[in-house]
Amino acid sequence: MKTIAYNMFGGTEVLQTIDEPTPSIQADQVLVKIKAVSINPLDWKIRKGEMKLMSGSKFPKHTGTDFAGVIEEVGSSVTTFKKGDEVFGIVKNNMKEGALGEYVAVPATSVWKKPAAISFAQAASIPTVGGAAVAAFQKMGKINSQSHILINGATGGFGMFLLQLLKPTGANVTAVTSTNGVAYAKEWGATSVVDYKKENILSRKTTYDVVIDLSGKMGYKNAKQIMKPQALFLNPVPQPIDIPTTLIQNLFRSKKHIALITAPSEKSINLLLQGIDKGLTIEVGKVFPFTQTQEAYQYAEKGGYIGKVVIEL
Structure with missing residues (x-):
């Protein structure tokens, strides 16, 4: 073959x-x-x-x-x-x-x-990005209409699934994407969309309960500026050293850095299949x-x- x-x-x-x-x-x-x-x-x-x-x-x-x-x-x-x-x-x-x-x-x-x-x-x-999106969604905890979530790099495969998973919760979701991704982010459920070519999200005064950096370009150090005191920073592309160090450092800080290590499971895939039956694109x-x-x-x-x-x- x-x-x-x-x-x-x-x-x-x-x-x-x-x-x-x-x-x-x-x-x-x-x-x-x-x-x-x-x-x-x-x-x-x-x-x-x-x-x-x-x-x-x-x-x-x-x-x-x-x-x-x-x-x-x-x-x-x-x-x-x-x-x-x-x-x-x-x-x-x-x-x-x-x-x-x-x-x-x-x-x-x-x-x-x-x-x-x-x-x-x-x-x-x-499988890979869909399963990761389910894991990230679950790691966010209780999400509702009072939650403010930022997705940086929101219109790749991971963001595509995550936006649609978040949509039914009524959360306030800000998507950061390129100009050609703006319409897709809105279609998939973003409450507001920032074109990173026109605006730096870090210059905003808004703060968030959850920041997830799908582009891998923001990093925890920058994200801290726009995180609420008890907020989560989800890192789906951690370096191997991030895994042990974040666990230790999180003991001493309120703004948590979570290294996401995921693999698709029977449960996560079935959740996505149910979503497809209901119109997930x-x-x-x-x-x-x-x-x-x-x-x-x-x-x-x-x-x-x-x-x-x-x-x-």
């Missing part, structure tokens, strides 16, 4: 199309013929060597975490799926495995049936063919796109 792999850490130029045997499956696994794979920032963090303490330095490595496709084969102990089922899912260990190829073998517990109302590209956009900002994988990652790594970037096979 054709798959994408790399033999050294580096930029998009290290990504290569290679031939490998189609994976065989174990009793608890399914073999999925891939239709679409979405791009996540973790893909290039691993590829650039930023996560080598966790990923190791053994090559070749593969890329792509979230996928959608059609079940080609089921293991002998799998009863929840059959050949021909349309599914979406996630590779079990994205530090070692990758979904960006013609087939992937994964545990049956790592896939879910694709809603008929959405495309393979939309389904492949769900998934915006795929750009689709690339498999033959343009390098170009797809170049585009995604520049940022500024709406929703998700997807590679189709």
Whole structure:
């Protein structure tokens, strides 16, 4: 089968199309013929060597975490799926495995049936950022019409799901985005929208109960200026050192810095599937063919796109 792999850490130029045997499956696994794979920032963090303490330095490595496709084969102990089922899912260990190829073998517990109302590209956009958005939403605690929340970098995949999860709560949600994201932020439920190209959110006098920095560009040090005394700063892109240090520092400060470490769960995916049944939308900002994988990652790594970037096979 054709798959994408790399033999050294580096930029998009290290990504290569290679031939490998189609994976065989174990009793608890399914073999999925891939239709679409979405791009996540973790893909290039691993590829650039930023996560080598966790990923190791053994090559070749593969890329792509979230996928959608059609079940080609089921293991002998799998009863929840059959050949021909349309599914979406996630590779079990994205530090070692990758979904960006013609087939992937994964545990049956790592896939879910694709809603008929959405495309393979939309389904492949769900697991990582959707699961993270549910985790962030739950970490915020009791949210109501008196809550003031700031989402910095609000119209990527994570923000797309989070805005729609927050909408029914009636919270006052300020979304910071680029000019081309303003209309999307409003559509997804933001109460007010700030175009960062026209205004610096830190210059406002408004303070917030929760600040979540999806762009990774604000940081806790800056966010403190616009946080209420007991506010939370949610950091979905923490550095490894942030995890222990924030736990210790939070003991001595009222404005808490929370490092979000998330993985999609059965519960979070089911919540999102219920949302899709009720009209939750998934915006795929750009689709690339498999033959343009390098170009797809170049585009995604520049940022500024709406929703998700997807590679189709």
